[in-house]
Amino acid sequence: AQSFAVNRVARQRRIPDIEQCQELLSDHKKLVEPLMAFLAERGRLPADVELATAPQLTRVFGSVARAFSLLRRVTGTNHWDTIRQQRRADILVYLALAAFPMRPRFGALPDELRYDIRAFFGSYKSGCAEADALLFSAGDQDAVDQACRGASVGKLLPEALYVHRSAVEHLPPVLRVYEGCGRQLAGAVEELTLVKLFRRRARVSYLVYEDFDRVAHPALRTAVVADLKRLDLHFRDYTGSSNPPVLHRKELFVADDYPARKRFARLTAREDRLGLLDAPSTIGTKNGWLTVLSNAGISIHGHQITRHL
Incomplete structure (x- = not known):
């Protein structure tokens, strides 16, 4: 009843025409650009003291909030909501x-x-x-496991989710906190390449590989394992190993906007067509991988495959 009463006396508000919005924003592009930059960085409207152009925006549009409302009408809401x-x-x-x-x-x-x-x-x-x-x-391993299975980035294996250091920010919040707890224990790991988030044990590993972008199948050099249950660290050195673990399908570790992702994916697609990745348990180490390449008469330089007759 109260809603009906309010609706009876409420004035009808005209929805701004989108072409008029576009024209108004276009005429004041220089004024609106700092607002857009702030919104893109902070994800919220600025306080008046945070934006030097706030007084001018208020004079032209009525308020900073109204300027943003017009902006949303022109550009759409999805981008800003995200x-x-x-x-x-x-x-x-x-x-x-x-x-x-x-x-x-x-x-x-x-x-x-x-x-x-x-x-x-x-x-x-x-x-x-x-x-x-x-x-x-x-701290709930079931919640961690569920988040690992639902993550939009990373290589999911039965034991853990592996992600490139640059992709951690793309993980669900619970995994970012899980990783952050490991980092509190491990500290900064120099030349970090991948983060290994254990699905069923309260552990986070920080893995350092050979040049990830340059080497097609980089070998593991060192690993720092943070045990969140026991609150201790384990360090493993593979630099003297003749048969260290190596990486495959590198595009899975990184986000879609990673600069070299397409190059990684092209190599993986060709390796798949040649059947080189058919035995994961064999190719997971350097010697096993080199044996598969040798048997197939193939060598890899950079991210290019050469077949030997």
Whole structure:
């Protein structure tokens, strides 16, 4: 009844014509561009003090929020919604990992981070509560396993999900926190190549390989294993091994926008056609892989295959 009463007296709002929106935005492109850059970076509307052009935007469009509303009509909502979701996830992961050793007071945070938290969670208390729940999920191996199976990036094997260091940010928040817990224990690993997220054991490994981009099937050099249950580290050195593990299907480890991904995928497709990848248990080590290549009369230089008659 109250909704009906409100609707009876509410004025009808005219929806702006999209062509008029485009014309208005085009006329003030230089004014709108800083707003777009801020939105792309922060995923939220700026506070007036964060955007130098806020007064001009308010004069032209009525408010910064109205300028963004027109922008969404012209460009569509999906892109901006995705940015907001990604930025919110980033802040949530930050809050979860900030629990080690103890989260700072809200007043001690940078201004822009305080604005982020208010925009995405309403309050610091709400954000921390959600972060605590995420941190708890990262300690639940069933939740970790489910997230590994649902991840859009990484090479999923029965034991673990392997991802390139550049793709960690593309993982679901629970896996980013899981990895972050391992990093708290392991510290920074120099020349890190891949992160191995164990699905059924509370462990994260940090793997260093030969030049990932240059070598078609790089060999493992070192591994740092963070045991999250026992809170200890194990270091394994493969540099003196005559038969170290090697990588295949490198495109699976990286995100779609990784510069060399297409090159990796082309090599894998050709190796598949030649049957070189048919025995995963054999080709997982350097000697096994070289034997398969030798038997097939094939050599690989860079990411190019040469067949020998």
